[in-house]
Amino acid sequence: MNERIKAALFAGLVCGILAGCGVGGGGEPQEPSAASVDPSFAESLSKTKAPGQNFNLAPFTLQLPTGSAGHPDTISGSELTTFTDSPYFYTNTSDGSMAMADPKQGWTTSGSLHPRVELRENATWKTSGTNVLTATVNVVEVPSRTTIGQIFQGSGPSKPLCELQVTAKGVVQLLLEDTNQGGSSTLTQITTVSLGSKFDYDLELSGTTITVTANNVAKTFPLPSSFIGESFYFKAGDYDQSAVAGNPLTSVSTIVQFYALSIKH
Numbered sequence: 001m002n003e004r005i006k007a008a009l010f011a012g013l014v015c016g017i018l019a020g021c022g023v024g025g026g027g028e029p030q031e032p033s034a035a036s037v038d039p040s041f042a043e044s045l046s047k048t049k050a051p052g053q054n055f056n057l058a059p060f061t062l063q064l065p066t067g068s069a070g071h072p073d074t075i076s077g078s079e080l081t082t083f084t085d086s087p088y089f090y091t092n093t094s095d096g097s098m099a100m101a102d103p104k105q106g107w108t109t110s111g112s113l114h115p116r117v118e119l120r121e122n123a124t125w126k127t128s129g130t131n132v133l134t135a136t137v138n139v140v141e142v143p144s145r146t147t148i149g150q151i152f153q154g155s156g157p158s159k160p161l162c163e164l165q166v167t168a169k170g171v172v173q174l175l176l177e178d179t180n181q182g183g184s185s186t187l188t189q190i191t192t193v194s195l196g197s198k199f200d201y202d203l204e205l206s207g208t209t210i211t212v213t214a215n216n217v218a219k220t221f222p223l224p225s226s227f228i229g230e231s232f233y234f235k236a237g238d239y240d241q242s243a244v245a246g247n248p249l250t251s252v253s254t255i256v257q258f259y260a261l262s263i264k265h
Helices: 003-020
Strands: 060-068 071-075 089-091 098-103 117-121 132-141 145-153 160-167 171-177 185-192 198-206 209-214 217-222 232-240 252-264
Touching: 060 232, 098 117, 098 232, 132 145, 132 232, 145 198, 145 252, 160 198, 160 209, 171 209, 171 217, 185 209, 185 217, 232 252
Parallel strands: none
Antiparallel strands: 060 071, 060 117, 089 098, 098 252, 117 232, 132 198, 132 252, 145 160, 145 232, 160 171, 171 185, 198 209, 209 217
16 A cells, blocks of 8 residues: 555544544543642633622622721622722732731721631521532731631621631641630641642531531531531631731731632532
């Protein structure tokens, strides 16, 4: 057989195989498996838009360290579409992430010792079904430890159920309250991360089981009995546990950047 004919037949055979695999030849490409999806979301975020134009913040209200004693400023979900407030809440112009930066001193609610830059879910929900807060974050700076996600009581005493925290040494830990009255809690290490690097986390409460996943490490906890039957809501942001109440400083000490944020019920 003529060598040119052989080469043409071989090329046609290779193209057919590749097309059957979804590569080249005009065929539909295969969807990447979940394990192969790059967890970096920064490429899809605008570096010039307000955080509320990169993220769906309609389900949340933002609390800031500004305002007055016992009455910190809050921004509704509808206002967050175009809202920025540097140096506390803004879009990072280097990668489009949503930056939340907590000062060492700022105004707090009457029930808290620490100021915060934090999103609070507006709706409350019961524990039936699946309730998950999912985020991709980068804790850039933290002097001691900061809370980046919470499950909070929406009925009963105004106390958290649990807080996901990151320490200055990169320890990701869960603070779980022993009762819905607060006052005593248990700290459990979930994993470790490098400060300045992105990682994913999930906070889930379904039925009477709390599931925490951080940096692909998952741990489960039983819902303390006094919380059973209550309603809850999620929080996500930068809640520096070493910051104190007072006139807000414009220099920040803790910075948390969000690259993805969603809630599922």
